[in-house]
Amino acid sequence: MSxxxxxxxxxxxxxxxxxxxxxxxxGLAHAQARKFDPQVLTSYRLAPDMLPFTRQVLIACDAxxxxxxxxxxLEAPKFEDKETTFDELLERIDRTVAWLASVxxxxxxxxxxxxxxxxxxxxxxxxxxxxxxxxxxWVLPNMYFHITTAYAILRHNGVDVGKADYLNGGA
Amino acid sequence: MSxxxxxxxxxxxxxxxxxxxxxxxxGLAHAQARKFDPQVLTSYRLAPDMLPFTRQVLIACDAxxxxxxxxxxLEAPKFEDKETTFDELLERIDRTVAWLASVxxxxxxxxxxxxxxxxxxxxxxxxxxxxxxxxxxWVLPNMYFHITTAYAILRHNGVDVGKADYLNGGA
Numbered sequence: 001m002s003x004x005x006x007x008x009x010x011x012x013x014x015x016x017x018x019x020x021x022x023x024x025x026x027g028l029a030h031a032q033a034r035k036f037d038p039q040v041l042t043s044y045r046l047a048p049d050m051l052p053f054t055r056q057v058l059i060a061c062d063a064x065x066x067x068x069x070x071x072x073x074l075e076a077p078k079f080e081d082k083e084t085t086f087d088e089l090l091e092r093i094d095r096t097v098a099w100l101a102s103v104x105x106x107x108x109x110x111x112x113x114x115x116x117x118x119x120x121x122x123x124x125x126x127x128x129x130x131x132x133x134x135x136x137x138w139v140l141p142n143m144y145f146h147i148t149t150a151y152a153i154l155r156h157n158g159v160d161v162g163k164a165d166y167l168n169g170g171a
Numbered sequence: 172m173s174x175x176x177x178x179x180x181x182x183x184x185x186x187x188x189x190x191x192x193x194x195x196x197x198g199l200a201h202a203q204a205r206k207f208d209p210q211v212l213t214s215y216r217l218a219p220d221m222l223p224f225t226r227q228v229l230i231a232c233d234a235x236x237x238x239x240x241x242x243x244x245l246e247a248p249k250f251e252d253k254e255t256t257f258d259e260l261l262e263r264i265d266r267t268v269a270w271l272a273s274v275x276x277x278x279x280x281x282x283x284x285x286x287x288x289x290x291x292x293x294x295x296x297x298x299x300x301x302x303x304x305x306x307x308x309w310v311l312p313n314m315y316f317h318i319t320t321a322y323a324i325l326r327h328n329g330v331d332v333g334k335a336d337y338l339n340g341g342a
Contacts, residue, residue, distance in 0.1 A: 002283060003174040012307050046217075046327045112173065121335070136183050138180060138264060138338065144315030145337055151316075152323045156217045164292070165311055 005071065005112060006105030009135055013143065014097050018170025020060060020147050021093045023154060023161050028086040030106040030159045038086050044153050053153045057089045060146035061096040067139030068100060070116050071131045072107035176242065176283060177276035180306055184235040184314065185268050189341025191263045191318050192230060194325060194332050199257040201330045209257050215324050224324045228260045231317035232267040238310030239271060241287050242302045243278035 020113070031038035046051045057079055068074035077099055083089050112132040120127045129138065151166055161169075202209035212321055216223045224229070231253055240247035283303040291298045295335050300309065323338050332340075 002280075003176065003179055003307075006176055007303075008179065008307065015308055016312065046323055047329070051324060070218075078183075109173075132178075133179065136174075136179065137186055140311070141187065141315060141338055142334075144312060145319050145334065146320075147321035148316050149323055152217055152320055154223060158218070163316065166316055167309065 004105070004109045005131065005135065006103075009064075009068055009071070009108060009139070010100055010103060010105065012140070013068070014100050015170065016143065016147055017061065017064060017093050017097050017100075019166055019168065020057065020150060020170075021090055021097075021167060022169035023151055023165050024057070024086055024093070026161050026165065027154045027159050030154075030157075031086075033067050039084060041065040041154060041159075042084060042086060042089065044148070044157060046153060046156065053150055054083055054089060056146045056150040056153065058092060059084060060143050060150065061092055063139055063143040063146060064100060067135065067143070068103055068108065068120075070118055071111050071114070071139075072103060074103065074107055130152055140163060173307070175276070175280045176302065176306065177274075177279040180235075180239055180242070180279060180310070181271055181274060181276065182314050183311070186341065187314065187318055188232065188235060188264050188268050188271075189342075190337055190339065191228065191321060192261055192268075193340035194322055194336050195228070195257055197332050197336065198325045198330050199294055201325075201328075202257075210255060212328060212330075213257060213260065214256060214327060215328060217320070217327065219333065224321055225254055225260060227321040227324065228315045229254060229263060230318060230331070231314055232263055234310055234317060236267050236270060236312040237275055237289075238306065238314070239279065241289055242282050242285070242306060243274060244311075245274065325330055 027041050028038055031041055042053050065076045079095065081091060083092050112130060114131045115128050116131050116134045117126050117128040118134065151161060155161055198212050199209055202212055213225050214223050236247045250263060254263050283301065285302045286299050287301045287302045287305045288297050289305065322332060326332055
């Protein structure tokens with residue numbers, strides 16, 4: 001009856017990454033319809049010292065992948081982080097979702113109180129939380145942050161996306 | 172041991188709205204330091220047909236408040252939606268967090284399979300989901316969307332906020 005660690009993570013991540021994929025499809029279609037180089041969008045930043053669109057998508061994927069891997073004590077597939085085009089980003093999402101779909105729920109269920117140590121920032125610092133807190137106050141907020149930022153970059157550039165795309169576009 | 176409906180919602184919402192409050196404080200301080208009208212920020216939009224900063228903050232609060240009220244069958248306090256200044260927005264967040272803190276966990280726990288019907292879009296349409304799905308795939312993604320969009324508006328306008336502010340700034 002109550003919420004399990006697997007149900008609080010795997011289906012939510014798969015759904016949201018599916019919505020992100022749908023949003024990327026709209027971005028690519030917009031560039032093609034207007035006949036401009038789609039990499040204008042994939043390289044776009046909302047501020048000069050903010051990560052570009054490509055990195056927002058990669059980190060959204062990695063927030064899900066690495067979060068689940070750390071909670072479950074699993075080996076996550078390594079990706080090269082070389083994506084620059086929409087097609088490559090779409091493939092990155094597909095590979096992430098496929099891996100999430102392969103994770104047995106039993107690897108996550110019952111881990112609520114397990115200590116998880118994870119890197120914070122770029123200076124080698126770490127934090128330790130229970131797996132439940134890590135999922136609820138770090139992994140998921142992080143994934144939502146980067147999906148929404150990717151959305152905002154496209155929205156700012158005139159792509160016809162709305163909140164329905166973000167919440168349910170991949171359904 | 173497993174995650175309860177109350178623990179998946181109330182503390183997460185209070186933490187994230189606390190982080191949002193911290194981010195707003197940085198926005199206000201930035202405007203004051205640069206000596207420009209803070210309402211340039213509170214009225215800012217990332218696209219001409221996108222909601223301004225004020226509405227992002229109001230909807231983030233309401234996503235949490237209305238989500239919890241619908242799940243728990245509770246009466247949520249009504250706010251007038253007239254906020255235009257940082258101070259008013261900060262007060263809106265405070266009032267929302269205070270209400271969330273007053274909700275007894277027992278009002279939410281055990282509601283996982285309860286049917287929740289909620290409005291979708293602006294034409295009077297509704298959807299019905301289990302309370303668990305509603306929380307995980309609607310209420311929380313919606314709250315994160317508007318908090319991140321508020322953050323992105325400030326970040327785009329040069330406010331010195333980073334992901335640590337978003338994840339943990341209110342701690």
